[in-house]
Amino acid sequence: MSRFLLVVPPLTGHVNPASGIAKELTARGHEVAWTGTETILQPLLGPDAQIFGTGTRAFRALGGHGLASLRSLWEGFVVPYARFTMKPLDAAVREFRPDALLVDQHTPAGALVAHRHGLPWATLAPGAMELGRPYRALPQVEAWTAGLLQGLWQRAGLPAAEFTDPRFSPHLVLATTGRALLGDLPTSPQYALVGPVLTERSADPVFPWERLDPGRRTVLVTMGTMSDAVGADFLDRTVRALAGYGEGIQAVIAAPRGVLPAALADTVVVVERAPILELLSKGALDAVLCHGGMNTVGESLAHGVPLLMAPIRNDQPFVAQRVAESGAGLRVPFARVSPQVIAERLRQVLDEPSHRTAAKLVGRELMSGGGAVTAADRLEALVTASPTPS
Incomplete structure (x- = not known):
């Protein structure tokens, strides 16, 4: 059996799909360990998870839209988190001695450490942001991103002549999406579009x-x-939209209670975090109003x-x-949509059968990617095909 080290950022939406793959690998008898911010990972993964902690520090909150949000993501989180975790990741590899690494695209330090130790590594792409070069029409943006990554490569002490983009493993890229949500975006031969990674999560007591x-x-x-800081106004408009539905529709809103209006109808249930998979698997939901994140979608x-x-x-508009x-x-503009339009579009999603029919068709196409099973198959093949480092 093999040892796999999973490198993920301290973000729930990135940990969940990796967790599903880890469970499949463990069920097959492999040893799995994690590295990242222990205070975030342990509650998500449970007390039995083997975690090599990288320490904790605050990072700048993400903000803005469009290219401003891209800059916020890279300069406020991806680059400083990579710098902060580089040495602990290296120590984790030396101690755990993995046969391969699974590295989230938002944690490029994992790819740099894998390269340093001559270990095979796979990319985990839980979103569509980097797939198919979405900014290929903006060469200055691509050059700016490349410069940041080359700076990390240099900081890691790796030879400049060996530079490879740490967002894309040359061996394997596991993307939790499918062609139905990528359209005509080009992908490379090492891509495996495994679709959503659905795994049982602990029931919310x-x-x-x-x-x-x-x-x-x-x-x-x-x-x-990651939207708590910018979502309050949109949620306020949503609550006003829901108020016009009367008793026929109820809403479960996942948000900090303090960002919502003080007075809410009895048909509105507010929770800090909603057990979305449990709600979906029990058939409790008729529609989802969300930000367009790949996991939720x-x-x-x-x-x-x-x-x-x-x-x-980021990838949400795409x-x-x-x-x-x-x-x-249906899609509505986040910053300026009125309560009336939210109400109208939501009623369309609920009342027009074509939307549910299309959702079922697209869902079946996404699930045909094989999820965690296919991901584990490809990771096992990666280890088998890779020579043991000296």
């Missing part, structure tokens, strides 16, 4: 299931784990649930557009 009325249609509202479509999306940043083009949902 505090979720108020008793407040859900099976006689009403239920909408989940979630703007992602993939999980919803895998269960045939249509979407209303208000994309904020994903939302692809879903809208497929007919599996």
Whole structure:
């Protein structure tokens, strides 16, 4: 059996798909360890997870839209997190002695350390941001990103002549999406479009299931784990939109209670974090209103649930557009959409059968990628094909 070291950022939406792959590898008898921010990973992975902690520090909150959000992501998180974790990652590799690494695209330090030790590594792409060079029409943006990555390569002490983009393993790229959500974006031969990685998660012991009325249609509202700082105004508009529906529709809103209006209807349930997979698997949701994040979109479509999306940043506008083009949902502008338009579009998603039909079709296509099973197959093949480092 083999040893796999998983390198992930301290972001729930990135840890969850990696966790599904880890569970499949463990079930096959492989040894799996993690490296990252232990205070974030341990609650998500459970007490039995083997974690090589990289320490904890605060990073600048993501902000802005479009290219401003891209700059915020790279300069505020990706680059400083890579610098902060480089040495602990190297120590983890020396101690755990993995046969291969699975490295999230947002943690390029893992790829640099793998290269230093001559170990095979696979990329985990839990979003569509970097797939198919989305900024190929903006060469200055691509050059700026390349410069940041080359700076990390140099900081790691690696030979300049050996530079390879740490976002894309030359061996294997596992992408949790499918052609239905990539459109005509070109991909390379080493890409494996495995689709959503669905795995059983611990039941939420505090979720108020008793407040859900099976006689009403239920909408989940979630703007992602990284949108708390910018989502308050949109959520306020959403609450006003929902107020016009009366008793026929109930909403589960995943958000800090303090960002919502003080007075809410009895048909609105507010939770810090919603157990989305549990809600979906129990057939409790009729629609999802979200930011267009790949995890939420993939999980919803895998269960045939249509979407209303208000994309904020990064790959979300691209994903939302692809879903809208497929007919599996609708898209509205995050910053300026009115409560009236939110209400109108949500009613379309709920009432027009074509959206649910398209959601089921796209979901089946995504699930045909094989999820965690295919990902584990490809990782096993990666180790088998790679020579043992001296």
